[in-house]
Amino acid sequence: MAKTYLQTIHDRAVAVSDEAIAALSGFDTDMPTAATDPTETLCLLNTLGSPATTATTSGRFFGLVVGGTLPAALGARILTSAWDQVVFNDATSPIGVKLEQVAAKWLLDVLGLPAQSSVGFVTGATMANFTCLAGARHAILAQQGWDVLERGLWGAPRLRVIAGAQSHVTVLKALTMLGVGTDVIEWVPCDEQGRMDANHLPAPDENTIILAQSGNVNSGASDPVAQIVERANGAWVHVDGAFGLWAAASDTTRDQLAGYESADSWVVDGHKWLNTPYECGLAICKHPTSVHAAMATQAPYLKVGGDAAPKDMVPEFSRSARGVEIWAALHSLGRDGLSEMINRTSEHAQTLAAGLRKQGFEVLNEVVLNQVVASLPLADGWAAKLAADVQNSGDAWFGPTNWQGREAIRFSVSSWATTDGDIQRTLDAIACAKEGVGF
The missing domain is CATH 3.90.1150.10 (Aspartate Aminotransferase, domain 1)
Structure with a gap:
């Protein structure tokens, strides 16, 4: 059924018809009392569900910055679903941890980012921003003698946040989840292409997080990160590059990102320009110990020592082997x-x-x-x-x-x-x- 769906996707209308939406009422039934044959369940799902999908995997969907899933990445998702791995640590999923390590090394290389950086595999750009900014918050407060994990934010030294006026809403959402309200942000005006005007950057200090952007969702333009870093004065520079950071993988487009590698943390999303399935976000940080300190969990049965387990570098305690899909996309494309x-x-x-x-x-x-x-x-x-x-x-x-x-x-x-x-x-x-x- 899935194979047929993909084979006919280019002949389908990209938008969903009114008839297909109306047919979804067929799902409005009581939960079956007796067990249903799995084939019958899947047939119903295909018959009513497939016509009601927006054809995002076709070549004519331009509504969001997302790409159709590459064949190898789709195959990896199917295989990892059959494996049913929980990438908790290398005891629960040796293959999941190994391929995340390999994929992380490849990513840092192809994106031209510092080799010592950590790469956390999360659901998307929102949680990737959350992860990196949690590490930034921890590091900045720790420099002032404040342990946010033990003492929380009540009475904590106030953080400064500087951001471009066209920052993406997911970055702001991550900030609010970390207890930083949008009213305290020091906004920097942007030029006609949506790039932060570094000439209007307020004087930052070591108590500051600067939010830069690579890839404005309207124009595609990137902030002048090189100038921002030059003026950072010890501030933590974070780059939301959900789709734009992939431009670093091409000699033709890399010059759009001048100075990006000098930042402290970066976000990039696999389901955008790498064309993986959804839930392949990447939180990359030049200071792995800061992310580890903000994300690590403690329990008596957890592995002690050695490389940090995946669950100690991201918010999720248990999750699927999404790094396998990143690896498959990179391996298949080269x-x-x-x-x-x-x-x-x-x-x-x-x-x-x-x-x-x-x-x-x-x-x-x-x-x-x-x-x-x-x-x-x-x-x-x-x-x-x-x-x-x-x-x-x-x-x-x-x-x-x-x-x-x-x-x-x-x-x-x-x-x-x-x-x-x-x-x-x-x-x-x-x-x-x-x-x-x-x-």
Whole structure:
């Protein structure tokens, strides 16, 4: 059933039909009293569930910065599900721990990050930001003689947080979960591409966390991390690079990230530009002992000594072998394949932008990576209507946005499966939908 689904995905409408949504009411039944044959259960799931999926694995889904799952990464997820590993430590899953160690080494190498950095495998960018920022909080307070694990935050020295005005909401969510309210953030204005203006950076000190970004979700632009680090004055510099940090894997796009390797911690997400399944977030830190101090658990039956167990470097105590999927994606692509995928999708974004300009759109961003934001000189509401019309056609999926005070449509070209034909089909669908918005 899954094989058939994938084999037909490129022929399916990207958006879900009203009929398929209505059919989901078939799940609204009482829980069976007697056991059900597993095949019957799966058939029901496939019959009602498969038509109600947005075709994010096709080459024409551009609504979020996510890519369709690579075949090797999908196969790894199926195999690890059969293994049923809990990657607690190397006693509960020798294979899970080994492949996380290998994948971590490969990641640091291909991303050009310090080899001594820790790599924590978490659910996504939100928890990766949480992990790194917990390590930063612990380290900064420890320098002032405050043990946050024992004493909590009541009465603790106040942390300073400096962030760009276009920081992603997941970073702010992580901060609030760590007890840092958004009202205390010292906001730095951004330029027309969403990059933090380092010239307006407040004078930081050793009690400060600076939140930088590699890959603005609208423009794709990255903050000037090199300048930020130069002015850090002992502050902890954290880079949210959920998708943008993958640009470091290509010689063509790496120059967008100048100075990124000099930061203290980084976040990158596998299910974005690496095209793994979901729940493959990565928390990377130049100071492993700080993360370990913030995340470690203590119990009499845990292994003592040696390398830190996975459960002592991330929030989850027990979790699946998600590092295997990262390893499988990197192994199947190789260094050249990863670079080629980054370059190819970036070139698709350039082609898309050029096609939109020919249709009368104004492209609002410098298309430096895989993001395109385009606008029309129309009354409010046109972007949502145009996006909905294209979605309803089944030809492509993208969404409306509002950026720099302009109503617009946004595209994220992140999938290994996207072809030249997919880009042209999307442009043709947009050309037809424009008539409906009066342009």
